[in-house]
Amino acid sequence: MGRKLLLEHINVPGINTLEVYRQKGGYAAMEKALKTLTPDEVVEEVKKSGLRGRGGAGFPTGMKWSFLAKPEGVPRYLVCNADESEPGTFKDRYLMTHIPHLLIEGMIIASFALGAKTSYIYVRGEMMPQIRILERAIAEAKNAGFLGKNILGTGYDLELYVQPGGGAYICGEETALIESLEGKRGNPRIKPPFPAIAGLYGCPTVVNNVESIAATVPIIRDGGDEYAKIGIGRSTGTKLISAGGNLVKPGVYEIELGVPVEEFIYSDEYCGGIANGKRLKAVVAGGSSVPILPANLILKTIEGNARVMSYEGLSEGGFVSGTMMGSGGFIAFDEDQCIVRNTWNFTRFYHHESCGQCSPCREGTGWMEKVLHRLEMGHGKMSDMDLLVDVSKKIEGNTICPLGDAAAWPVASAIRHFRDEFEWHVTNGAEAVSHNYGLAHYADPLPKPEAAV
Amino acid sequence: MLKVEDTQTPVEFSAALLEQFADFVSRYPEGKQKSALLPMLHAVQAEHGWLSAKAMDKVAEYLNIESIEVYEVATFYTMYFLRPQGKYVLEVCRTGPCCLVGAEKIMDHIEQTLGVKEGEVTADGLFSWRGVECLAACGFGPVLQIGPEYTFYEKLTPESVDRLVSDLKAKANN
Ligand SMILES: Cc1cc2nc3c(=O)[nH]c(=O)nc-3n(C[C@H](O)[C@H](O)[C@H](O)COP(=O)(O)O)c2cc1C
Ligand code: SF4
Ligand code: FES
Numbered sequence: 001m002g003r004k005l006l007l008e009h010i011n012v013p014g015i016n017t018l019e020v021y022r023q024k025g026g027y028a029a030m031e032k033a034l035k036t037l038t039p040d041e042v043v044e045e046v047k048k049s050g051l052r053g054r055g056g057a058g059f060p061t062g063m064k065w066s067f068l069a070k071p072e073g074v075p076r077y078l079v080c081n082a083d084e085s086e087p088g089t090f091k092d093r094y095l096m097t098h099i100p101h102l103l104i105e106g107m108i109i110a111s112f113a114l115g116a117k118t119s120y121i122y123v124r125g126e127m128m129p130q131i132r133i134l135e136r137a138i139a140e141a142k143n144a145g146f147l148g149k150n151i152l153g154t155g156y157d158l159e160l161y162v163q164p165g166g167g168a169y170i171c172g173e174e175t176a177l178i179e180s181l182e183g184k185r186g187n188p189r190i191k192p193p194f195p196a197i198a199g200l201y202g203c204p205t206v207v208n209n210v211e212s213i214a215a216t217v218p219i220i221r222d223g224g225d226e227y228a229k230i231g232i233g234r235s236t237g238t239k240l241i242s243a244g245g246n247l248v249k250p251g252v253y254e255i256e257l258g259v260p261v262e263e264f265i266y267s268d269e270y271c272g273g274i275a276n277g278k279r280l281k282a283v284v285a286g287g288s289s290v291p292i293l294p295a296n297l298i299l300k301t302i303e304g305n306a307r308v309m310s311y312e313g314l315s316e317g318g319f320v321s322g323t324m325m326g327s328g329g330f331i332a333f334d335e336d337q338c339i340v341r342n343t344w345n346f347t348r349f350y351h352h353e354s355c356g357q358c359s360p361c362r363e364g365t366g367w368m369e370k371v372l373h374r375l376e377m378g379h380g381k382m383s384d385m386d387l388l389v390d391v392s393k394k395i396e397g398n399t400i401c402p403l404g405d406a407a408a409w410p411v412a413s414a415i416r417h418f419r420d421e422f423e424w425h426v427t428n429g430a431e432a433v434s435h436n437y438g439l440a441h442y443a444d445p446l447p448k449p450e451a452a453v
Numbered sequence: 454m455l456k457v458e459d460t461q462t463p464v465e466f467s468a469a470l471l472e473q474f475a476d477f478v479s480r481y482p483e484g485k486q487k488s489a490l491l492p493m494l495h496a497v498q499a500e501h502g503w504l505s506a507k508a509m510d511k512v513a514e515y516l517n518i519e520s521i522e523v524y525e526v527a528t529f530y531t532m533y534f535l536r537p538q539g540k541y542v543l544e545v546c547r548t549g550p551c552c553l554v555g556a557e558k559i560m561d562h563i564e565q566t567l568g569v570k571e572g573e574v575t576a577d578g579l580f581s582w583r584g585v586e587c588l589a590a591c592g593f594g595p596v597l598q599i600g601p602e603y604t605f606y607e608k609l610t611p612e613s614v615d616r617l618v619s620d621l622k623a624k625a626n627n
Contacts, residue, residue, distance in 0.1 A: 075482070087548045087587040118482075125495060125532045126588055128603035161480040166491050166530025169586060183490035184522075185529040201485055243592060244550045250592035288549060288587075329591070331550050345549045349586055 002256040002269075003230060005218040005238050006211070010098050016133065018140040021101040027146060029221040033109045034154045037220075042113035046216055048224030050236035055081055055172075055209030056287065056327045058311050061216075062224075067196045068114055069204040077205040078111045078119040079181065080213055083165055083172035085124055087288035087349060088329025091240035092210035094252040096123070096130045100137035104160065106213035108146060109220055111158050114206055118159045121210075122177050125164040134162045169353035173401050174207035175199075176355065187355050188401035209327075211240050232258030235310035239328055246334035248272035257310045261285075262299050264309055265332065278334040279443055282418075285314050286326025288346050289406030291413030292339070293323050294442035302449055319413070335439040339421050340432075343414040344372035350407035361404040364395040368411055375422060378429030385415050385422050418442070455528040458536050459505035466511060470500055474515055486516050490526055494533055499601035503534035531585065532600075539574045539581035541621050543567075544598050545609075547584030551594035559595045560584060562611045566618055579625055580618070 014020035021027070033042050047062030068076060080103070084092040096103060103121070111119045123131050138160055141147045149157045163181055165171050171180045175189035178200050199205025215237060219227045228236045235257040241264070244250045249272040255264065264270045265280065274280050283298040284290060301307050302321040307314070311325045333342070351365035368391050374380050392408035399405070415422060420440060425432040466474075473496045477489035490512070497508050509523040516523075527533045534542075545560050560582075564570065567580050574581045590596045593607035599621075606617060 084589045085587060088550050088591050089587075090589040090591050090593075093589045124589070125491070125530070126585075126598060126603055128495075128601070129605070159480075163480075163488075164492055164495055166494070166526070167532035167585075168530050180491065181488060182485070183487035183516075183526065185525055201482065244594070245553045245591075252592065329550075331553070331591070333553060337553055342549050342552070345547075345552055349548055352586060 002254070002259065003238065004254050005227075005230075006095065006102065006214055006240065007099070007252075007254045015099055016097075016101070016137070018101060018137070018144060021099070025221075026101055027105055027141075027144075029217045030105045030108045030146065031152060033112055033220050034152055034156055039113045039115055042109060042216075042220065045224035046113070046219055049215075049219040049227035050224075050231075050234065051212065051215050051219060051227070052235070052311065053209060054211035054215070054239065054328070056086065056289070058325060061208065061212050064196070064208075065110075065114060065206060067194075068206055069197050070115065071204070075118065075201075075203050076114055076116050077200045077203055078107065078114050078116040079177065079200060079205060079207045080107060080119070080121040080210060081172060081174065081177060081207050082121050082123040082127070082130075082210045083169075083177060084127075084210070085169040085172050086327045086329055087346065088242060088244055088284060088331040089287050089327045090242045090244070091252050091328060093127060093130060094242075095210060095214060095240065096127070096134060100130075100133050101141070102214045102217055103134070103210055104137050104141050104146075106216045107160055108141075108151070108158060109216050110206075110208065110213050111160075112156055113216075117157055118161070120161050120163050120181060120200075122163045122165060122171070122181055124171070125166050128164070131162050131164055138162070168355075169349075170355045170401075170403060173403065176401070177207060178205065185355070187357050188403075190400055230256050232308065232310050233312055235312060235325075239309070239325075241309070241328045241330050243271050243330045243332070245330075245332040246275045246278065246337070247332050248275050255309055258313070259309045260306045261309055261313075262306060264330075265299075271332070274332065274334050276334070278336065279439060280332060281335045281337055281439055281442055282333040282339060284323075284329070284331040284333075284410070286324045287329035288331075288349065288410060290324040290326040291319060291322075291409050292343075292417065293321075293413070294417050296442060296444060296446050297321050297417070298323070300446065302446065304446070304448055319409075320416075323413070335443075336436055338376070338436045339414055339418040340372065340376050340425050343411055344369065344376045346410045347372050347407065350403065354403060354407070358399040358404065360395045360398045361407065364391050364404070365407045367391050368407070372411070375425050376432070378425065378432045380422075380426045380429070382423065382426050384426070385419060388412075389415055455535060457504075457506040457509065457524050457527070459507060462505060462507055464501070464505060464507045464511055466497070467500060470496055478516075487518055487522070490516060490518075490523065491530070494523075494527060495601075498533060502540075503537050537574070540579050540625060541581075541599050543580065543582040544585045544600070545582065546586070546588045546590070546594060546596050548587040548591075550587070550591035551596065554594045556595040559597075559609050559611070559614060562614055566615065579622065
């Protein structure tokens with residue numbers, strides 16, 4: 001059994017209440033930070049832990065905190081990103097539903113480290129039940145003297161509020177989130193200036209994912225060095241993986257980074273294999289934005305080594321034969337799934353969610369959606385695949401925010417790895433609408449690459 | 454095109470709603486009351502079912518901002534209804550991971566059961582439905598949510614949808 005740092009007590013009845021959470025050692029890390037450490041020492045522990053942002057980009061959290069500008073007389077803000085809208089990702093909702101105090105405790109620790117006196121948790125508006133849960137937990141914490149004025153007699157003041165979004169994927173992007181929190185449309189800002197210099201209300205701001213903030217609790221409790229011993233290489237600690245799609249046991253799993261993908265999919269400790277006795281065709285390993293891989297490349301790298309669940313492990317092979325950890329939204333496709341249809345669906349999503357500020361993203365996602373739709377409906381042309389790759393290249397890197405890249409990568413990777421399936425949709429248009437292409441050779445072991453012989 | 458509707462019918466906000474407004478505004482620094490806009494629109498919609506132009510004008514007045522600033526926001530975010538809906542709006546996730554486990558069939562079933570197309574309201578005024586994007590519940594799909602509480606219904610089957618619809622009808626008729 002892997003070690004659990006975040007979900008250890010998730011099945012304890014009443015763990016969503018302050019009382020039970022405290023019985024299990026909750027708020028001790030917060031007390032330790034406020035009473036025995038300086039803010040800079042907290043930042044130092046988080047740096048030592050090697051924690052990387054769990055929201056998708058994987059940027060080291062301690063380093064991000066140390067970049068925060070600290071001009072005299074200007075308030076600083078911590079904003080928790082609980083927008084969780086990346087298709088395939090549902091870990092933050094799970095954590096907030098079942099163990100809300102872990103996030104609240106993390107928010108107090110992180111706010112203290114950053115010198116924030118007012119902090120916000122921006123929760124996607126559809127999560128009204130979770131907003132209620134968090135508000136109840138905040139009231140409990142305030143009652144216990146963990147929030148408000150002069151927390152635990154240390155002289156530190158903190159107010160914590162929950163802010164609902166309005167239903168827009170783009171508000172997960174940190175500058176769009178800040179705009180939204182200011183009561184505006186979620187249009188990402190041009191960077192620089194980065195939020196660390198000018199964020200919420202023009203003040204220095206840190207935006208962190210729910211899981212990143214929750215992870216600061218075990219980091220402070222055990223020390224950054226202890227945390228860094230878990231995991232593999234530069235992928236330290238544990239990671240919540242949202243496992244969905246055609247699995248026997250979909251759900252949220254906490255893994256020690258470095259677990260082999262094969263073990264994660266097939267062992268009973270995790271997903272228990274592919275549902276209904278079917279075979280695995282493909283995996284999107286880190287949320288809809290990361291490149292899709294056929295079964296053979298997700299289980300083993302092109303060198304023939306077992307692929308592991310870590311930042312480096314999943315990206316091994318670059319965009320040619322690898323993918324990315326992203327937000328940890330692990331989506332498994334069985335042999336009956338159609339890659340073209342899924343690619344069209346994802347592109348429709350990005351087109352729908354584009355904020356419309358940049359032409360390559362606004363227009364490009366729309367064009368890709370149209371072309372993919374005609375391919376899926378059996379009216380495509382052989383030249384469509386190159387056209388799609390061309391459009392995706394014109395979006396990638398040419399936009400204000402990374403949504404453009406997020407829309408381009410799934411298309412480019414699907415064509416890279418499943419080109420024969422796209423071609424079959426052109427040559428067998430009528431069949432393509434009535435049944436699926438099947439497994440082809442996507443699950444077969446790969447021949448050893450020349451260079452490795 | 455998204456447009457605001459009903460620029461005529463006067464709107465009154467309840468005392469409870471105004472109390473909520475004051476609580477929202479107290480969460481932000483002096484002069485940053487516009488931050489309360491999204492939570493306020495949710496609260497108005499929960500009470501009135503949708504956001505008419507007049508209701509939005511009143512929100513603008515309360516926050517001391519221009520009406521257009523409210524319209525801009527209400528038309529950008531997908532959760533705000535710019536026209537009247539059924540009493541229960543069934544919002545089904547239509548994104549990839551849910552489609553792997555049968556979301557498209559569930560949407561077809563809902564369309565047939567309710568007898569209305571996406572976005573339309575049933576004759577009795579009780580139901581409307583629409584596809585929405587990933588609801589962060591992909592491991593428990595197919596899923597749908599019903600506002601204003603945003604209650605979740607997971608691992609849907611045609612049978613569980615039928616039960617839900619008849620339960621809601623019974624509830625509405627009591
Ligand atoms: C289109 C888009 C959507 C995003 N959605 C989310 C999200 O839902 N949750 C999240 O934590 N980060 C999301 N991010 C990443 C954030 O911009 C930001 O990097 C992150 O919140 C930083 O937190 P971390 O350093 O703790 O990971 C998104 C980024 C983009 C470009
Ligand atoms: S890349 Fe797309 S979502 Fe991002 S700012 Fe440009 S148009 Fe908006
Ligand atoms: S895809 Fe349906 S909840 Fe995520």
